[in-house]
Amino acid sequence: MSELYAARRTRLRGRVAGAGSAGALISRPANVRYLTGCAPPGAALLLGPAEDLLLCGSPLSGDPSEGRPAEDVRVAVLPTRGGDPVVAGADLAAKAGAELLAVEEHHLTVTRHRALSQVAPRLQLTDLACAVEAQRLVKDDDEIACLRIAAEIADQALGELLESILVGRTERHLALELERRLVDHGADGPAFPTSVATGPNAGRPGHLPTDRRVEEGDFLSVGLGANYRGYRCEIGRTFVIGTTPSDWQIELYDLVFAAQRAGREALAPGVECREVDRVARHVLDSAGYGERLGPWTGHGVGLEIDEDPQLSPAAMGKLDACVPVTVEPGVHIPGRGGVRIDDTLVVRPEADGGPELLTITTKELLAL
Amino acid sequence: MSELYAARRTRLRGRVAGAGSAGALISRPANVRYLTGCAPPGAALLLGPAEDLLLCGSPLSGDPSEGRPAEDVRVAVLPTRGGDPVVAGADLAAKAGAELLAVEEHHLTVTRHRALSQVAPRLQLTDLACAVEAQRLVKDDDEIACLRIAAEIADQALGELLESILVGRTERHLALELERRLVDHGADGPAFPTSVATGPNAGRPGHLPTDRRVEEGDFLSVGLGANYRGYRCEIGRTFVIGTTPSDWQIELYDLVFAAQRAGREALAPGVECREVDRVARHVLDSAGYGERLGPWTGHGVGLEIDEDPQLSPAAMGKLDACVPVTVEPGVHIPGRGGVRIDDTLVVRPEADGGPELLTITTKELLAL
Numbered sequence: 001m002s003e004l005y006a007a008r009r010t011r012l013r014g015r016v017a018g019a020g021s022a023g024a025l026i027s028r029p030a031n032v033r034y035l036t037g038c039a040p041p042g043a044a045l046l047l048g049p050a051e052d053l054l055l056c057g058s059p060l061s062g063d064p065s066e067g068r069p070a071e072d073v074r075v076a077v078l079p080t081r082g083g084d085p086v087v088a089g090a091d092l093a094a095k096a097g098a099e100l101l102a103v104e105e106h107h108l109t110v111t112r113h114r115a116l117s118q119v120a121p122r123l124q125l126t127d128l129a130c131a132v133e134a135q136r137l138v139k140d141d142d143e144i145a146c147l148r149i150a151a152e153i154a155d156q157a158l159g160e161l162l163e164s165i166l167v168g169r170t171e172r173h174l175a176l177e178l179e180r181r182l183v184d185h186g187a188d189g190p191a192f193p194t195s196v197a198t199g200p201n202a203g204r205p206g207h208l209p210t211d212r213r214v215e216e217g218d219f220l221s222v223g224l225g226a227n228y229r230g231y232r233c234e235i236g237r238t239f240v241i242g243t244t245p246s247d248w249q250i251e252l253y254d255l256v257f258a259a260q261r262a263g264r265e266a267l268a269p270g271v272e273c274r275e276v277d278r279v280a281r282h283v284l285d286s287a288g289y290g291e292r293l294g295p296w297t298g299h300g301v302g303l304e305i306d307e308d309p310q311l312s313p314a315a316m317g318k319l320d321a322c323v324p325v326t327v328e329p330g331v332h333i334p335g336r337g338g339v340r341i342d343d344t345l346v347v348r349p350e351a352d353g354g355p356e357l358l359t360i361t362t363k364e365l366l367a368l
Numbered sequence: 369m370s371e372l373y374a375a376r377r378t379r380l381r382g383r384v385a386g387a388g389s390a391g392a393l394i395s396r397p398a399n400v401r402y403l404t405g406c407a408p409p410g411a412a413l414l415l416g417p418a419e420d421l422l423l424c425g426s427p428l429s430g431d432p433s434e435g436r437p438a439e440d441v442r443v444a445v446l447p448t449r450g451g452d453p454v455v456a457g458a459d460l461a462a463k464a465g466a467e468l469l470a471v472e473e474h475h476l477t478v479t480r481h482r483a484l485s486q487v488a489p490r491l492q493l494t495d496l497a498c499a500v501e502a503q504r505l506v507k508d509d510d511e512i513a514c515l516r517i518a519a520e521i522a523d524q525a526l527g528e529l530l531e532s533i534l535v536g537r538t539e540r541h542l543a544l545e546l547e548r549r550l551v552d553h554g555a556d557g558p559a560f561p562t563s564v565a566t567g568p569n570a571g572r573p574g575h576l577p578t579d580r581r582v583e584e585g586d587f588l589s590v591g592l593g594a595n596y597r598g599y600r601c602e603i604g605r606t607f608v609i610g611t612t613p614s615d616w617q618i619e620l621y622d623l624v625f626a627a628q629r630a631g632r633e634a635l636a637p638g639v640e641c642r643e644v645d646r647v648a649r650h651v652l653d654s655a656g657y658g659e660r661l662g663p664w665t666g667h668g669v670g671l672e673i674d675e676d677p678q679l680s681p682a683a684m685g686k687l688d689a690c691v692p693v694t695v696e697p698g699v700h701i702p703g704r705g706g707v708r709i710d711d712t713l714v715v716r717p718e719a720d721g722g723p724e725l726l727t728i729t730t731k732e733l734l735a736l
Contacts, residue, residue, distance in 0.1 A: 105477065105479045110473035127479075
């Protein structure tokens with residue numbers, strides 16, 4: 001595993017040197033973890049100019065959720081009250097004779113950036129921009145293996161919930177039970193706050209659980225994901241509570257299902273991101289729900305639950321093979337409820353069988 | 369309640385005007401919530417120059433965890449794909465003729481700050497610095513009432529756990545059970561990730577739960593808190609598993625207890641923050657544990673779990689009445705475990721009975 005992280009740093013170093021900087025200071029936690037294997041709170045990675053150094057504000061905790069540094073990563077723990085690892089990194093770079101240092105301006109606050117300039121006034125700070133995020137876009141086999149396990153865990157947790165009695169239980173309890181089951185099956189934790197939405201709440205994107213209880217005739221929509229070794233997946237399903245769904249429920253479900261399938265089927269290397277969004281959105285738009293749709297119908301996943309690419313009308317760029325994305329259109333009708341269907345898939349060429357579905361829980365409309 | 373938020377904004381407006389700005393743009397979520405009653409993800413508050421406006425990237429969700437805007441707060445939801453509420457706020461301020469706008473440079477990233485300058489090139493951006501955080505330091509009666517309820521909820525959750533069988537259960541399960549109980553008793557959620565640490569993990573600050581199971585003879589240290597209407601408290605206790613604590617456990621417990629009591633008893637209006645830290649630290653230092661101590665022994669709580677003041681050797685400033693703080697010294701001995709005792713208290717003058725202890729679970733060394 002150590003070589004993997006070293007190779008990632010080498011690739012980044014090439015990019016940084018190409019832009020004329022002797023070194024880079026990485027502060028965004030997911031980027032630090034991608035390059036070193038771990039991300040203690042507040043840590044920063046100084047990439048060159050002399051050698052790579054992971055600067056930490058406190059000793060490594062050993063918590064699995066924090067990851068573990070690759071064997072070849074040198075870790076420096078600042079002395080107690082030694083200040084901000086990012087500032088210490090700039091100071092070290094200046095002392096090592098660097099003149100230009102690339103920093104993550106999209107992560108550093110104005111105040112922190114100013115502190116870097118003050119500690120190392122002769123060091124010129126440039127913007128690394130989203131170079132590490134760009135490198136993270138296409139996943140390697142190890143990363144996809146983690147996502148596959150994360151998806152299996154989420155499928156298991158959801159499957160077990162469906163076997164239990166739901167009527168009368170609150171959204172909050174169902175969400176906590178799902179999170180407990182994720183951990184039971186080996187997750188480091190939930191990938192994001194679990195969403196359980198019943199009745200009029202169903203289908204609302206990112207709905208946080210309330211004390212509303214599940215009732216007969218409700219739509220129930222659930223969104224959850226596991227964090228496995230830092231990698232986060234997402235699954236969303238909508239069910240009907242009771243024996244028979246009503247006509248409007250069946251119609252709405254079929255419509256969202258058709259939109260989600262259209263999005264899934266559009267996934268292929270070389271396809272424009274906005275094209276995937278367009279085909280999913282078009283199905284809902286034609287049925288008159290265009291105004292109710294959110295700004296995107298899917299997004300990348302990995303070390304963060306919401307990363308590039310975005311599947312939205314304004315998205316630039318094309319899909320690549322080995323890019324994991326969600327496809328998650330939904331419709332929410334205020335006062336009535338709605339439907340949301342969400343899968344995590346890996347983009348694959350048709351020769352390899354097309355998109356690989358990681359979240360395999362059925363998408364039939366189940367009446368529970 | 370509406371007047372309360374209006375009064376907070378009026379006070380801030382006075383401060384902003386005193387510094388020469390016509391308006392301010394508040395983006396840090398806890399600050400937005402403090403001034404408006406709610407903080408939807410990514411929202412920003414434009415304070416003046418014309419009128420106050422809460423800018424949101426998407427419709428309010430109604431989720432209790434997000435809060436509810438005070439009745440007199442005008443809410444503007446940006447159209448789908450309308451961009452960043454902070455950027456929209458700067459644009460509006462410029463169009464309303466503002467020349468100077470104060471922004472939170474400790475919250476805005478360099479990249480976002482640049483986007484503000486680009487959308488409103490003639491608007492001069494100044495630093496609001498931590499003006500809102502400073503205003504949040506001393507709590508009013510409503511805020512303390514929320515903290516009191518949050519502490520009651522945490523006490524209840526912890527009390528119930530102590531009545532259950534602990535041996536053989538994993539840190540993760542105990543943490544999840546505590547979080548479920550917090551919600552059962554009315555919390556909007558945990559105030560921070562619940563910490564359950566057994567055996568050699570016990571006493572580690574901020575330890576995240578692992579799969580280690582509780583064993584006879586273990587120290588068990590637990591840190592939890594409830595989030596009630598946005599207000600967050602903290603309680604930490606250490607127990608011994610089994611019938612009789614061993615001598616080293618009793619000695620270490622008594623020592624940390626003495627340090628924590630010294631810190632609690634030092635809390636009074638007008639006392640230097642570092643003096644509270646010093647008295648608690650001194651007890652542990654004299655016993656030879658000085659090197660093992662963290663950078664602080666307590667901190668303020670409120671809308672964030674870790675806010676000013678900090679109780680640390682380098683802390684500047686004095687305590688005021690109605691400032692809630694934690695007092696939480698601890699010792700961790702690698703390979704053996706340790707003790708952590710943590711209370712949330714409100715600083716009160718002696719005439720009012722001295723510090724008000726919010727977290728009332730016993731601090732005797734219980735053998736469970």
